[in-house]
Amino acid sequence: MTQGGAARRTVLGAAVLAAGTGITGLAAGTASAATDATDDGGHGEGGHGEGGYRDLPVPTVIGHRGSSGYRPEHTLGSYQLALDLGADVIEQDLVPTKDGHLVCRHENEIGGTTDVGDHPEFAARRTTKTVDGVSVTGWFTEDFTLAELKTLRAKERIPAVRQRNTLYDGRWAVPTFEEVLRWANRESRQRDKRVWLHVETKHPTYFRGLGLGLEEPLAKLLRRYGRDGRDAAVFLQSFEPSSLQRLSRLVSAPRVALLGAANTRPWDFEVAKDPRTVADLVKPEGLRWIAGFAQGIGPTLDLIVPRTADGRLGEPTTLVKDAHARGLVLHPYTARNENSFLPAEFRKGTDPAAYGDAFGAFKRYFELGVDGIFTDNPDTGLLAAEAFRPGRGVNR
Numbered sequence: 001m002t003q004g005g006a007a008r009r010t011v012l013g014a015a016v017l018a019a020g021t022g023i024t025g026l027a028a029g030t031a032s033a034a035t036d037a038t039d040d041g042g043h044g045e046g047g048h049g050e051g052g053y054r055d056l057p058v059p060t061v062i063g064h065r066g067s068s069g070y071r072p073e074h075t076l077g078s079y080q081l082a083l084d085l086g087a088d089v090i091e092q093d094l095v096p097t098k099d100g101h102l103v104c105r106h107e108n109e110i111g112g113t114t115d116v117g118d119h120p121e122f123a124a125r126r127t128t129k130t131v132d133g134v135s136v137t138g139w140f141t142e143d144f145t146l147a148e149l150k151t152l153r154a155k156e157r158i159p160a161v162r163q164r165n166t167l168y169d170g171r172w173a174v175p176t177f178e179e180v181l182r183w184a185n186r187e188s189r190q191r192d193k194r195v196w197l198h199v200e201t202k203h204p205t206y207f208r209g210l211g212l213g214l215e216e217p218l219a220k221l222l223r224r225y226g227r228d229g230r231d232a233a234v235f236l237q238s239f240e241p242s243s244l245q246r247l248s249r250l251v252s253a254p255r256v257a258l259l260g261a262a263n264t265r266p267w268d269f270e271v272a273k274d275p276r277t278v279a280d281l282v283k284p285e286g287l288r289w290i291a292g293f294a295q296g297i298g299p300t301l302d303l304i305v306p307r308t309a310d311g312r313l314g315e316p317t318t319l320v321k322d323a324h325a326r327g328l329v330l331h332p333y334t335a336r337n338e339n340s341f342l343p344a345e346f347r348k349g350t351d352p353a354a355y356g357d358a359f360g361a362f363k364r365y366f367e368l369g370v371d372g373i374f375t376d377n378p379d380t381g382l383l384a385a386e387a388f389r390p391g392r393g394v395n396r
């Protein structure tokens with residue numbers, strides 16, 4: 001269910017204040033949510049209404065790694081604030097531990113998102129690995145048991161751009177996906193509304209090669225917590241189509257195929273010697289193929305509006321129209337407020353960490369008819385989306 005415009009704006013105004021100060025009741029609620037994982041599973045999503053993803057507000061605002069513009073990403077604090085700010089859906093990225101638990105990290109290398117480097121007992125585990133063809137040096141979740149990982153604390157990933165987020169370094173542990181499901185179901189019951197999740201399998205071919213397949217334990221958790229059905233309040237996403245195909249045989253929840261730069265290939269395509277690139281997948285025949293196992297696509301914003309050589313937005317492609325023609329929803333990524341991430345024409349000043357005209361950028365993408373958008377700043381996204389939701393009108 002959605003709130004009326006006036007009520008939504010009131011909530012957003014209070015939430016924006018909380019995000020900026022970090023000292024109001026929202027911050028306190030965030031801290032308590034991070035430690036409260038006592039709710040048991042098996043009770044479903046809670047709240048009223050069993051509508052599917054087509055019933056979500058459009059444009060749908062997806063909290064990218066929670067509210068990562070304001071809190072260290074993939075923490076219960078980041079997820080809680082995204083929900084408090086009004087995000088329609090909240091994203092998790094999943095990687096495994098050595099003993100097979102699914103935890104929420106953007107990458108399996110955790111040197112940049114935890115304080116593992118400050119733990120002398122783990123110094124010897126720093127190593128170099130090849131992940132999806134790329135050499136990476138650091139500490140990796142698959143080399144830690146869950147108990148060991150729980151001794152670490154999360155920290156801000158890009159402190160040079162988001163120095164204020166460093167205030168929250170060390171406040172939260174790395175959450176398991178099961179803890180997130182318990183949190184989401186509990187919040188669903190308390191708020192009398194469904195809390196939607198957007199869940200990505202990270203590097204699934206790589207992990208399957210290590211004997212740590214992601215899809216089976218993910219499906220097991222989804223079934224345990226009542227999020228495995230066709231109308232479940234969850235999207236399952238991956239950059240590897242074979243992961244989505246595997247999930248489609250395990251659960252019925254809606255699936256979204258993530259698409260990177262046009263000249264890249266999904267890693268499972270590389271392994272299988274499939275010559276197709278993302279440029280092939282966004283053609284009508286590629287989208288028709290995706291529609292055989294997914295309900296949507298999550299393209300990079302550049303696939304919708306490429307940037308010119310000077311960093312400005314160029315001419316839109318036909319991807320929105322072509323995807324809709326095949327019944328696919330579009331959830332592109334990622335909208336952010338800071339100059340360093342914005343197209344050149346929406347930047348203000350020369351400070352890369354300063355906010356630019358994020359509303360102008362949102363407006364450009366919403367005008368093209370995207371169904372939703374990933375954003376690090378859910379409050380900004382919601383205010384921008386309100387003008388495009390039915391009955392609101394862009395000139396109100």
